[in-house]
Structures are given as C-alpha cells and as structure tokens.
Amino acid sequence: MQGSANAIEISCVGKWFGDYQALKDITLTVPFGERLVICGPSGSGKSTLVRCIDRLEAHDTGRIVVDGIELTNDAASIAQVRSEIGMVFQQFNLFPHLTVLENLTLGPIKARGLSRPEAEARAMHYLERVHIPEQADKKPGQLSGGQQQRVAIARCLCLEPKLMLFDEPTSALDPEMIAEVLDVILDLAVEGMTMVVVTHEMGFARKAADRMVFMDKGEILESAPPEEFFTAPKTARCRKFLNQILQH
Amino acid sequence: MRLKTLILLSLTLFIAGCGQLNVWGWYVIDPRTPAGWINIKFLLGGFGSTILLSLIAVSLSMVLGLIVALPGMSSRRWLRIPSRVYIELVRAVPLLPMLFWVFYGLPVVLKSMGINISIDPFWGAIIALAVSDSAFTAEIYRAGIQSIPKGQVEAGQTIGLTYAQNMRYVILPQAIRRILPPLANQFIYIVKMSAFASVIGMQELTRRANELVVTEYRPLEIYTLLIVEYLLLVLIISAFVRWLERRMGADERG
Numbered sequence: 001m002q003g004s005a006n007a008i009e010i011s012c013v014g015k016w017f018g019d020y021q022a023l024k025d026i027t028l029t030v031p032f033g034e035r036l037v038i039c040g041p042s043g044s045g046k047s048t049l050v051r052c053i054d055r056l057e058a059h060d061t062g063r064i065v066v067d068g069i070e071l072t073n074d075a076a077s078i079a080q081v082r083s084e085i086g087m088v089f090q091q092f093n094l095f096p097h098l099t100v101l102e103n104l105t106l107g108p109i110k111a112r113g114l115s116r117p118e119a120e121a122r123a124m125h126y127l128e129r130v131h132i133p134e135q136a137d138k139k140p141g142q143l144s145g146g147q148q149q150r151v152a153i154a155r156c157l158c159l160e161p162k163l164m165l166f167d168e169p170t171s172a173l174d175p176e177m178i179a180e181v182l183d184v185i186l187d188l189a190v191e192g193m194t195m196v197v198v199t200h201e202m203g204f205a206r207k208a209a210d211r212m213v214f215m216d217k218g219e220i221l222e223s224a225p226p227e228e229f230f231t232a233p234k235t236a237r238c239r240k241f242l243n244q245i246l247q248h
Numbered sequence: 249m250r251l252k253t254l255i256l257l258s259l260t261l262f263i264a265g266c267g268q269l270n271v272w273g274w275y276v277i278d279p280r281t282p283a284g285w286i287n288i289k290f291l292l293g294g295f296g297s298t299i300l301l302s303l304i305a306v307s308l309s310m311v312l313g314l315i316v317a318l319p320g321m322s323s324r325r326w327l328r329i330p331s332r333v334y335i336e337l338v339r340a341v342p343l344l345p346m347l348f349w350v351f352y353g354l355p356v357v358l359k360s361m362g363i364n365i366s367i368d369p370f371w372g373a374i375i376a377l378a379v380s381d382s383a384f385t386a387e388i389y390r391a392g393i394q395s396i397p398k399g400q401v402e403a404g405q406t407i408g409l410t411y412a413q414n415m416r417y418v419i420l421p422q423a424i425r426r427i428l429p430p431l432a433n434q435f436i437y438i439v440k441m442s443a444f445a446s447v448i449g450m451q452e453l454t455r456r457a458n459e460l461v462v463t464e465y466r467p468l469e470i471y472t473l474l475i476v477e478y479l480l481l482v483l484i485i486s487a488f489v490r491w492l493e494r495r496m497g498a499d500e501r502g
C-alpha cells in the first residue's frame with residue numbers, strides 16, 4: 001500500500017478534443033474498496049473519464065491522483081499508475097496473434113520480469129478464476145465474445161492490480177454471453193476489488209455498486225448509493241435516462 | 249504457371265533469333281564456341297554482384313525505413329517533422345544524382361570532417377540504393393503499423409509494456425503481414441535500379457554487358473541477354489512475393 005486511502009482522486013478535471021469539451025470540471029473520489037458504477041447517455045464522456053484515469057488520454061486541466069501518484073507527463077509516474085490499474089475494454093483488445101496463455105503471460109514476463117513458468121502458473125490460476133482454463137492454447141479468434149472478455153479480465157488479473165476499470169465490458173457481447181462476464185466481475189466485486197465500471201446493465205449495478213454516478217454532456221450530475229439513485233434521482237435528465245434504460 | 253510460359257517465351261525468342269544469322273550475331277554468346285562460352289561466363293558472372301548488392305541494400309533500407317517511420321507516427325511534432333522531411337526529400341532525388349553524390353561527394357564531406365575513408369563502388373551503390381529506397385520502405389511500415397487497431401497499442405500500454413516492447417511483441421508481429429509483401433516488391437525495384445551502379449564502375453550485370461559491347465561490338469545480342477538476365481531475376485522474386493502473399497493471407501485466416 002502506498003499509504004493513500006483513496007484509489008482515485010479527481011479534482012476539477014477538464015478535457016477538450018479540439019474545441020469540443022468532453023469533460024467539464026469533474027470532481028470524483030474513489031476510496032479503496034469501493035465499487036463505482038458510471039452510467040449516462042452516449043457521448044457523455046464516460047469512456048473519456050475512465051481513459052484519463054489510465055492516462056490513455058491526457059486531461060487538460062485539474063488533477064488526477066491514483067493511489068497517491070499524480071498523473072503528469074512524467075513517464076515513470078504513468079508507468080507506476082498503470083501498474084496499479086487493470087483496464088478492461090469494450091472491444092476486449094486481446095492480441096490476436098498470440099494464444100490465450102501468451103496474452104496472459106506477456107505483461108507479467110516483459111513488464112514485471114516474471115519467469116515463464118511463474119507467469120504461466122499465474123495465468124492458469126486466473127484462467128480458472130474466469131472458468132476457461134481449457135482454452136489456454138487457443139487463439140482469441142477461436143473463442144466466443146464472452147470467453148474473450150473473460151480472458152481480457154484474466155489478463156488484467158495476472159498483473160495483480162489494486163483497482164480495475166471496466167469500460168462497457170458487455171456492450172459488444174451477444175445477450176446470452178453478458179451474464180457469464182458480469183458474474184466474473186461480480187465475483188471480483190464480492191472479493192473486495194476496487195472498481196470503476198461503466199455500464200448500462202442496471203441489474204448488475206444494483207447488485208455490485210456501492211455508489212452510482214450519472215454523467216451527461218461531460219458533467220457528473222448525480223452521485224449516490226444505488227437505492228437512492230434508482231428510487232429518487234434528483235435531476236430530470238437522470239430520471240429520463242433511467243426511464244429509457246429500464247424499459248428495455 | 250505464368251513464370252514458366254514467360255521463360256519459355258524468352259527462350260524461344262532467343263533460339264529463333266539464333267537461326268536468323270543475317271540479323272543477329274549470336275556467335276558472341278554462343279556457348280558452343282570457346283569464345284562465346286567465355287563471354288557468357290563473363291556476363292553471367294555479374295549475377296553475384298547484382299544479387300549481393302540488392303540484398304544488402306534492401307536489408308539496410310528495411311532498417312533505415314523503420315528508423316525513419318517510427319518517429320513519423322509520434323504524437324509529437326518535433327519527432328514527426330524530421331521524418332516527414334526525410335521522406336519527401338529522399339523521394340524527390342533521382343537515383344543517379346544520388347549515386348554520384350554518394351560516390352564522388354560524400355568522401356569529400358567526410359574528409360572535411362576529418363574522416364578519411366574512400367567509398368568503393370560496391371558500398372557507394374549500396375548506400376545510394378538503400379537511402380533512396382528507405383523513403384518508400386518507411387511509408388510501407390507506416391501503412392502497415394497504422395492498419396493495426398489503436399486498441400492493440402492501448403492494450404499493450406495498459407499491461408505495462410514500454411514503447412519498444414509494444415512494437416516488438418504486439419504491433420510489428422501483426423503488421424508484418426501487411427508489410428512483408430510490399431517490402432518484397434520493393435526488392436524488385438532495387439534489383440532493377442542496381443543497374444545504375446554500373447556508372448560508378450561496379451562490376452555487376454549491366455557493367456559487364458557494357459564492357460563486352462565495347463570489345464565485341466554486338467550491342468543487340470548482349471543487351472538482349474542482359475534484359476533476359478534481369479527478367480529472370482525479377483520473375484523469381486515476384487514468384488516469391490506471390491508465395492509470401494498467399495502465406496500471409498493463409499496465416500490471417502488460421
């Protein structure tokens with residue numbers, strides 16, 4: 001532990017794409033152990049926010065501090081922050097030319113200096129955790145979407161992150177595969193993994209979230225525990241969004 | 249097979265030409281006469297230099313092209329601009345002036361810097377060919393690397409790979425199937441352009457043909473054979489390129 005009680009501290013962050021302001025004065029603190037779910041309409045800046053936390057985008061104003069380390073242009077601190085974060089993408093982003101096992105061992109071997117046997121043992125351990133140890137020698141292209149996303153989650157776990165970011169982990173999946181991925185994430189939540197999940201799966205949010213955040217047009221409009229969030233949304237925009245999404 | 253028909257066609261032309269002695273003087277390279285045989289051996293002796301020259305030049309160009317291409321894809325302007333300038337500049341210079349400059353000019357520049365090396369025709373030709381080709385190689389790398397989805401780079405970053413590791417283990421292995429076939433094609437270009445090395449005295453195919461023409465005075469026959477020699481080389485390489493393209497395509501599906 002770095003000694004910081006907060007996994008993520010975001011204060012007054014702004015982010016522009018050219019003239020377009022994608023994030024407006026975002027302030028958000030995520031203590032260790034919290035499961036935060038972010039929702040909001042398309043284009044509201046959810047991905048941008050999550051990507052800023054992993055420095056896949058650089059924020060323009062304000063401060064982002066991850067486990068006591070401020071994100072700046074300094075390569076060493078970016079590397080340090082990334083080593084504490086596991087990032088799961090909507091499109092899985094597995095390496096198609098490598099086997100599942102190689103996908104899982106690449107980071108531990110090259111970035112962490114583990115020996116191959118150590119890395120493979122660890123990879124098999126986490127493949128069992130996501131219930132697909134038998135797929136270790138296949139290429140990602142031979143797996144179903146749900147299996148690919150579980151491999152992507154295992155790839156993060158192999159690096160033993162302190163917190164995980166999920167950007168719409170089930171949006172690219174066929175409906176029948178959503179549950180198997182959400183179950184894996186739920187297991188992690190139950191075990192106490194700190195996580196920020198962007199999702200529109202409200203059933204999952206109710207079960208997993210300690211806190212809900214609603215974003216619209218680059219701003220955080222609501223931040224509340226799930227029971228309060230779902231029963232008494234404060235803003236009209238959030239109410240409208242929840243009505244739309246819960247109808248389906 | 250297209251390769252076989254083309255070779256057969258050129259051989260037929262060659263032999264048909266041998267029959268009409270009033271137009272052609274094939275005796276200069278008639279393998280049945282001792283003099284003709286010596287001439288043929290002299291001409292074919294250029295293959296080694298042409299092939300070696302082209303192989304070294306294309307290898308250097310592949311390395312140089314990567315060194316030029318990588319900063320060209322940076323998000324930082326000060327890294328991108330030199331790469332862009334190099335590519336535009338080198339692409340604009342015709343090979344022959346480049347060759348003259350490297351062979352006659354570069355030693356003078358080096359000498360003024362206190363470096364005393366003479367550049368022989370072999371290495372002069374290699375440097376000029378490699379530099380001139382590297383601008384194209386760089387563009388091939390760029391196209392190949394940019395064809396890889398951005399998510400792959402990002403996934404590599406999030407699992408903690410450095411830029412070099414990301415290139416080495418994630419990006420290049422995937423880009424290679426888009427890069428190798430056009431690079432092999434570029435090899436054909438180098439083989440053809442290596443003929444210019446003759447003007448600075450490099451003893452390759454073209455130079456030997458020229459020398460024989462001067463002593464035997466049978467330009468028609470000797471240059472015809474010269475063309476057939478290049479044709480053969482290029483056909484072999486393009487058969488290799490097609491094989492490579494098929495293999496890369498098969499890999500992609502598998």
Ligand SMILES: Nc1ncnc2c1ncn2[C@@H]1O[C@H](COP(=O)(O)OP(=O)(O)OP(=O)(O)O)[C@@H](O)[C@H]1O
Binds near residue numbers: 017042045046047048
């Ligand atoms: N690289 C970029 N360049 C320009 N504009 C961008 C870029 N990335 C995002 N944007 C814009 O920023 C805004 C927020 O995008 P973002 O992807 O964060 O939204 P989102 O909430 O994740 O939406 P979705 O639910 O569709 O994923 C959008 O209007 C988008 O067009």
Ligand SMILES: [Mg+2]
Binds near residue numbers: 046047048167168
């Ligand atoms: Mg998004």
